[in-house]
Amino acid sequence: MSTNAQKKGFGATLWDFLTTVDHKKIAILYMIAGGFFFLVGGLEAMFIRIQLAVPNNDFVGAGLYNEILTMHGTTMIFLAAMPLLFGFMNAVMPLQIGARDVAFPFVNALGFWLFFFGGVFLNLSWFLGGAPDAGWTSYASLSLASEGHGVDFYLLGLQISGAGTLMGGINFLVTIINMRAPGMTYMRMPLFTWTTFVASALILFAFPALTVGIFLLMFDRLFGSNFFVTAAGGNTVIWEHLFWIFGHPEVYILVLPAFGIFSEIIPVFSRKRLFGYSSMVFATVLIGFLGFMVWAHHMFTVGLGPIANAIFAVATMAIAVPTGIKIFNWLFTMWGGSIKFTTPMHYAVAFIPTFLLGGVTGVMLAAAAADYQYHDTYFVVAHFHYVIVGGVVFAVLAGTQFYWPKMFGTMLNEALGKITFWLFFIGFHLTFFIQHFLGLWGMPRRVFTFIEGQGFETANLVSTIGAFFMAVATVVLLINIIITSIKNEKVGNDPWGDGRTLEWAIPSPPPFYNFKQLPLVRGLDPLWIEKMEGKKGMTPAEPLGDIHMPNNSFTPFVISFGLFVAAFGAMYRLDYNWGLPVLILGMAITFGSMFYRSVKDDHGFHIHKEELTDDNDKGVKA
Amino acid sequence: MHAEEKMTLEKWPAAPEKQTLEGKNKFVGFWLFLGGETVLFASLFATYLALKDKVPNPEHALAKDLFEIPLAFLMTMLLLTSSLTSVYAMYHMKNFEFKKMQLWLGITVLLGLGFLGCEIYEFNHYVHEYHHTFTSSAFGSAFYTLVGFHGGHVVFGLSWIILLMARNAKRGLSLYNAPKFYLASLYWHFIDVVWVFIFSVVYLMGMVG
Known part of the structure; x- marks a missing residue:
């Protein structure tokens, strides 16, 4: 009996996605929600x-x-960068280590729905009296003074979605520690799995600091405490510390998986193994470690004193070393390879110099004395867009093109993909390169306008023209997705032809149990090893047997929905009588559904091996 | 061995909490979660230390006026003992002695409730005798947030243990619920460790500095 062959109605499909605990479907949910918020954030840009x-x-x-x-x-x-990367982690990482699912499928779904409801809550602020207006860093003195409920939407929305992210991080860590296929040792794991591992560890240790910071600010705004009220003994610098203890690791949480995606793409299209694999792993771990040592470089102008500034400046510059190792390894991987310039490879090649520029300005900013000049100017804006767009967004676009066939079973159009690339690449540099100079000429960031005759006119106009190129590039990508989905030409296991890792050894899209028999991993790039020995696929590590799978559940949706309701109650508690009852109702929904989950046994189900053999026969005939 | 299998003393393994893949995953995942909780409490401790005795006017009570060692000592003893009784409970779980495990878990819950009662008395005392409240000063906000987060963890831990005891009262131990009991006791130990730091940093340091 083949489950794939049945055509389901819209209602059934929707219910399937609302209750799914399958990492591949959760990946699609992350991509849809993250993609939607990416468009919203792009519109705001x-x-x-x-x-x-x-x-x-x-x-x-x-x-x-x-x-x-x-x-x-x-x-x-x-709501855009992290979920999109979580989408790739969910879609690809379990396949890369030869697992049938993540360690906690239920928690995986819960993590998604928490992120989703947190994001929706935050964006509803546009329709309910105004959005937060204290900057994404929401510094306490400014956010306490902000009127209306905008900042409350920020606090409650991020608290809910942050809880989901933390769960996702723990889930990925345990998956990688416990669920690797036979032979998949740590030092045989693909780089994307490694970067997922380190980024998840960063999430685990960074997000609780944000949780605490948000709690304190929420208590100050909604429950009358005095953490940041200086008149009552409070101290606003505490917020800055807590925010950046989270905030700096956050940029590595974003960029390490991006490094991972490029570390997969470059070897595939250079048709060479990754140069310096073990030094790549070492550099990834070292970046993760140093990422926690540098948060105060965002606070050079606060006045922590010359010794603190000097220590944080040196620690920051030290990160350039492992990053440099990575840059050289990517270059040496391409060196002497037989390179295919596909769309993902375009992004990978463009990423290296772009990210390098962002790194160089990062070292400039790390010089504490010079930072007093750059601080809060467009130079900083240019710097972090070079690392985040040049690193993360390029990786997301490359990964979309690269993993689309694995996720959906059909290839995105390469010609349109290259048009998107060139428009985006040109538009990006047009927008942000000039902003370095705007900053050095003295234009402060976050200002809503500027006056004539200060020499900012031309540069700002150029920057705006560049932004339109990126917008057109995104539209072309959407057209590409629509055309591809309508055509829906099915592809085989390894559509790029040069896949090296386990995800390319199974059908596209994979069956819901991923691997009928767990594969035997014999080294780094396991599929490539088998190909070089003339084999078609992986050697199984186990006889055909029953497969244990988790049951679908609607409970994650309900738990998250309860917090969504409770957040409204907490926010309007002081304004309306119904606030407190709604807060209690929301918490009751959440804890009640947790209680239900706890007392009701869920043993999952087994797919019997007879069904698996049938499935295979059909697949071969088709 | 399957999680649903009916267990006997002979079949009961040495480490029942890690016998199934689900149990192994929960074991690793929960330790990692406690790592994250450590950062959470570290942030709260740092905030408390930064805001200790930071009050709006000289009349406001300070740490040295508030804290009394006898009560804090009693609370420490109650919680430390409850950690010990939860160890006994886990010892009996590993020996497949369900009734004795339930008994020791029950004693753990009683000690935890005793701790909670002391904490409620303490907070009530500070509010009414010293006008030291959540909103009276930055010191008050930081104190009640740190100690209150710990108290919230105690409430959650107690509810968790009681729920597990009630849910499994009639059906005894299996490889399905052994990891659940084990993790609840791990959580209880973590709460205890955090309290040791609260006792040292808040109460002892509050008395001397």
Whole structure:
């Protein structure tokens, strides 16, 4: 009996996605939700650039500009970049280590729905009295003074989605520790798995600091405490510390998986094994470690003193060393390879110099004395867009093109993909390269307009034109996705022809149990090893047997929905009588469904091996 | 061995909490979760130390006015003893002695409730005798947040243990619920360790500094 062959109605498909605990479907959910928020954040970016295109513009007012700016940063970091990367981690990592699912499929679904409801809650602020306007960093003195409920939406929304991210991180860690296929030792894991591992460890140790920071600010705003109220003995610098103890590891949480995606793409299309694999692993772990040692470089101008600044400056510059190791390893992987310039490879090649520029300005900013000049200017804006767009967004676009066939069983159009690449690449540098100079010329960041005659006109106009190139590139990508989905030409296990790792050894998209028999891994790039010995696929490590699978569940959705309801109650508690009952109702829904989950046994189910053999026969005939 | 299998003393393995893949995953995952919890409490401790005795006016009570060692000592003893009784419970779990495990878990819960009662008395005392409240000063906010987060963990831990005891009362031990009992006791130990730090950093340091 083949489950894939049955055509399901829309309602059944929707219910399937609402209750799924399958990592591949959760990956698709992450991609859809993350992609949607990416478009929202992109739209906000366009509004910013339109407003700044000409001096004294009145496209949006100062207050609305603050809201757009805050939401652009918050959305892009928490609701677009992280979920899109989580999508790839879910889609690819379990396949790369030869696992049938993640360690905690139920928690995986819960993590997604928490992120989703947190993101929806945050964005509802646009329709319910105004969005947060204290910047994505939400510094305490500013966010305490912010009127209305905007900042409350930020706090409660991020608290909910942050809990989901933490669960996702723990889940990936345990999956990688416990669920690797026979022979898949740590030092045979693909680089994307390694970067997922280290990024998840960073999530585990960084997000609780944000949780605490958000709690303190929420208590101050909604429950009358005095953590950041200086008149009552409070101290606003505590927020800055807590935020950046989370915030700096966060940039590595984003960029390490991006490094991982490129470390998969470059060997495949250079048709060579990754140069310096063990030094790549070492560099990844070292970046993760150093990532926790440098948070105060965001606070050089706070006045922590010359010794603290010097220590954090040196630690920051030290990160350039492992990053440099990675850059050289990617170059040496390509060196002497027989390179195929596919769309993913275009992004990979463009990523190296782009990210290098971001790294160089990073070292410039790390020099504490010089930072007093760069601080809060467009130079900083240019720097972090070079690392985040040049690193993470390029990787997400490359990964979309690269893993699309594995996720959906059909290839995105290469010609359109290259058009997207060139438009995006040119648009990106047009937008952000000039912003280095805007910053050095003295334009401060976060301002809603500028006046004529200061020499900012041309550069800002150029920057805005670049942004439109990126917008068109995104539209082309969407067209590509639609055309590809309509055509839906099915591809085989290894559509790029040069796959090296386990995910390319199974059908595209994989069956819901991934591996009928767990594969035997005999070294780094296991599929490549088998190909070089003339074999078609992996050697199984176990006889054909029953497969244990988890049951679908609607409970994760309900748990998350309860917190979504409770957040409204907490926020409107002081304004309306219904606030407190709604808060209690929401918590009751959440804890009640946790109680239900706890007392009801869920043993999962078994797929019998007879069904597996049948499935295989059909697959061969088709 | 399957999680649903009916168990006997002869079949009961040495480490029942790690016998199934699910149990192994929970074991590793929960240790990692406790790593994250450590960062959470570290952040709260740092905040408390930064805001200790930071009050809006000289009349406001300070740490040295508030804390009394006898009560804090009693609470410490209650919680430390409850950690010991939960170890006894796990010892009996490993020996497949369900009734004795339930008994020791029950004693753990009683000690935990005793701790909670002391904490409620203590907070009530500070609020009414010293006007030291959550909103009266930054010191008050930091104190009640740190100690209150710990108290919240105690409430959650107690509810968890009681729920497990009630749910499994009639059906005894299996490889399905052994990891659940084990993790609840691990959580209880973690709460105890955090309290040791609260006793040292909040109460002892509050008395001397």
